[in-house]
Amino acid sequence: MIDELQKNLLNGDFEIAEKIFQRISFDDARSMITKIAGDTGNILTYTFAVSLLLKERKSAKLHLFASQILSTALEHLEGAYIGGLYHIRKCIELDPNNIDYKEVLLTFYALPDQLISKDEATKIALEVLAVDPDNYWALRVIT
């Protein structure tokens, strides 16, 4: 299935790719496309995520998907982390009570790029710790 998805993605056949995407679970599809993005380095994988977002603009899950492609597979591209961070901020904006998105945001704090400030990271970390006192990423910011 991954081969079929890859073939259609990289050919720009997003409609077929979307059908395949919908046949499998979101998490499986997400990791599959992230792998394709990482292996090929092809920007079309991100374009595909954006195409899905255009159809469902207020989907935090799709923003997370787009962020993951940029920041874990195409991170070698200039501005990829900033793009990834943008999508995560959108996730939090759309679903402010979801601790998981805030946790992901904190992963950007640890990057050498210093994409988020200490103050912002601390604020988010405290919010995470209020719900999950043992959260590694939050503790890492606080300590």
Place this chain on the structure above:
Amino acid sequence: MMYRSQYVISLSFYCLFLVTAQPTFSDSIFVANPYKENVHCVPSHLINVRMYEPRLMGVVYNVRQPQKNETKKDKDSQQQQNLFFKGFSWVAEHIADGIGYFIDDDNNQPVQKLQQKPRASPSIKKKLKQKPQQAQFSDSKKEVSQKITQRESKSCTTKYPLVLSLSKPTSSNQKSVKYYQAVIEEYEHELGCEQESYSDEHVYKKARLHALHETLKDPHIVHEKLYEFSEGIETVLHKHEVIMDDWHYCYGTPIQQHIHQEFITVTEQILAIKTQRGQETPHKSLTDTIINFADLGIAYNHVNHIVQSCSILDFCWGLKDSCCGLVEGLWDVGCALREAANHPIESGKAFLWRNIVHPATHLGHALSKAMRALDDLGYIQFLKFIGKKELAEQKYHDFLQRVIAFDDRLQAKLKMLGDDWQAAKVLGIRNLVRHATPNVLEGYVTGKALTVFCKLSNIARVQALSATKKIVDKVHKLSSVEVIAVTVEGIELPIVAESMQFLIETEKKIGGASQLPLSELQRKFKIVIEGIEEILPEVAKANRDKILHVLQSKHVWDRLVHDPKDWDAVARIISKVLREGIQNATKTPFIFEKVAIIGPHTVTVRFRKYLNEVSLSNAWINFI
């Protein structure tokens, strides 16, 4: 070649309880064998008392029959005589049981075989019934520790067993909670199995256990600590061209700090011996070797190779005790004599049971442990032996097999014996040790063992050769004496001599050692990092874009490698982190990362996971 344990007993004492035997020589040494059926009597003018290793022979007494006008003059001598009587019951028992006979000093033929129990005088019978004197082995631990401290501060002669612990080999390299737990279990097992021990190493091992527990509480907590040494040690370390910062500074977990301190301690102790005994003793070469090993061990410790550094540390303790043995045994018999005279029975047992078996076992064990660990790390590929890798590998494997086989044999035998001293006598533990330990010492003295230690191999081999040659020279001088001499580890000197001859001839044929550039040695710290890690396939498959991304200057690889653009070196570090690092992940399967402490720095590696496949995403050295 015959192997004989030898005990020297006084003529005067012997005359007292052997009514039927009245030798006429007044200035002689008796050499008794508690396991075999003979007692040698050798005229003292033929004996160079230094050739007797008291720790092997139990008690050595060079007795001149007291002259009438001397008895009151020399109180110490008289006191020593009294101690002889108290302490000789053990040897006397063997002779009284009819297992000994005299050998005439002139023609070396048995003059009388003791078929029956000799009639001992009432006073001797009384002596024989006396309980063994309460010796230092029953002292409280506190007292013993104090005595050890006194011993270290005053002299290196040992009154207490230089007991070393048995260690179980391990190939685990994982720095994780599980890993620490495994190491703790191992140490607890070792300490539980050990006999009551007062050695420095035993004390340190307990402290190591404590440090491991502390580390286990929170493996993420690291400390920064500076270590100060005396001017003397600083000078010596400078002479060895070690990187002083590596010795002065340690950044790591409690166990790393403890290991660092232990390396400094073992070095200080060996230098204390050196200071007391001068520079010209054969152990100088061994001292140099210990310092070199300690330096290597510290480098391992800096890069958080706990198992490897502990192995080298154990090996250093073993070598240090061997140094003590050489100094005390072959070059300071008089000192050891006085010690033995105080508590002959207990000393005799201790010498045989602990000071021979344990160090030998330890040395072999530590060696095999270190080698297994190095083998696990693939160090063999960097091995150099006079420029011929195949030859080096062959020699290494040959020696490794022998050491492991020896180790297994000795372990099995010791397990069988347990604490049964009588069983040890019956089975002739000394013979066992004699046969087994050549594998260790031969490997050591010929430099075969040291050859595997890569960059240090050439220096180490030269040092080993130098030390051994001095021993060989001694053997040649003593060749006319009809007593078999042994080293502190229970190895006959002729065996060492033969090994040495073999090595020298081999060396000549091959054409001598080629020294490695000093610059390489000086860069040892980074060599360790770059040299020991295999690159994982998931790292090796990274494409050009990924490599360029990882090698960005903001990832500060220059803190760990010479050339921050050298992907090969960086890939090794990344592989090490992926192999040993602590994994963290977000709840949504978004980010996977592993973090590990490499030297003084924390390295983060992020990766993607698809099914079981791992792909590198990014990696950097933390600098916040």
